[in-house]
Amino acid sequence: MSHPNRERADRILDAAGELLLRMGYRKVAIDDIARAVGIGKGTVYLHWRNKELLFQALMMRESADLTDEILSAVKADPAMILPHRMISASFRTTHRRPLVMAMLRGNAEMFGSMGDLALRKQQDELRAQFEDTMLRHGLVRTDVPNLSFAINATTVGFYFGGTLTDEFDGIPLEARADALAHVIRTAFEPAGEPDPEAVAEVAAELGAALEELVAGYRNGIYAHDPTRAPG
Template sequence: MWRRAMVKAGRPPQDPARQLARAHQILDAAAELILRWGYDKTTVDDVATQADVAKGTIYLHWKTRDALFAALLRRERVLMLEEVRAAAPGTLREVLRGLAGALLRRPLMRALLLGDNEVLGRLGRQKRESVTTPVLTSAFETYLGALAELGVVRADRTPAEQLVVVSSVLYGFLVTQGLLPESARVPDDRLPELIADTADRALSADPPANGVAADAVPGGSAGRADAVAGATRVYLDTVEDVARRKLALSLGVEESAT
């Protein structure tokens, strides 16, 4: 999955595949400890012990504790996007359902979105934007703009306004779950569909053509569906590329390992 190499400034890479595997071994250990004890109680010594490496080895990869855990959150975001792409969504509704489901299956991402200080502590306050950037920011606005031109989302709102709607629906459902007594909560496996349905209904054009006739799109209705699927692929390509680049910076990645 991780076909990239670690490159340290000032010296040539030595067995980059092994260095990369070790970096992910350390991140695996960090993730387990944060979920068990919380960020504020997890030390570099703890991570080194859990990962079965020397403390100094961790500092060969990251100069600070915060840099280590920032890399962990960036990796979580990439894994979340990989999961969404694996389902090959072709519509806005499918994208929203996939993002919500992948987020719910990643405890660190969920904690980050909800500002769970027991899990992420100071790191959550510093890095909260990581859960949405770039998933629900400028790339998503561009995606919504493309869908508006195709007549499948409302044109009476700006993409920025539509983004606020999506963010509010996602955040609102998750926060409400925590406020309700357990007996009144919706099962987690139902939440993605409820989130996607609510947001899609709020964003979608009514009537669907939104003033853009099907025959105005090359290929008619089928052409519109193909164009929507194409815009969806572009969006997912863009956000995953940005997420991978940010992760690469956190890992010191420069080239693919063979």
């Protein structure tokens, strides 16, 4: 059964997202959000005690939805767990979510303070687990120095490399995603076809870890739910 306070929280987040896209993070005030939902400012503060926490909740909701999308793809085809497929799928999905792109691109100062340390710790542990599991099952190369850093830096380059110049504006999203998949595949994965059994084991193990991450996000969204705890 959905709870009215949950529904109100979601309406607040929907309005915050629309305003973020229209005005940018710095310009959006709690007043604007309350007005858009048709409630008093005090009611917004019942859910989140400041703007930063509200936008963190919005980011968590987007991240949970995005991760759920990747999870369904892995369930339908375990080979989606391979780094080049998962990273390029995530790239496509992220670019189709204007809110996530806005938060990644224009709001680094908010992104840098994505407060919830427990969640950040969970994300770091998940990254380490991914690398460890992939290495253990032979799905990534063992001769790449600082593997995590290298994969991360490469991926981030695909998100931001095109923003420094307009030279690449004409390259469609699909073509960018394909280029990213190719680079990850050739730079970080062993040559030849991966062992289907290893792929299935990794998909099961990492799928479960991603489900836990989503549960953490979903809890975090409504952490200040007025029905659960005061303030």
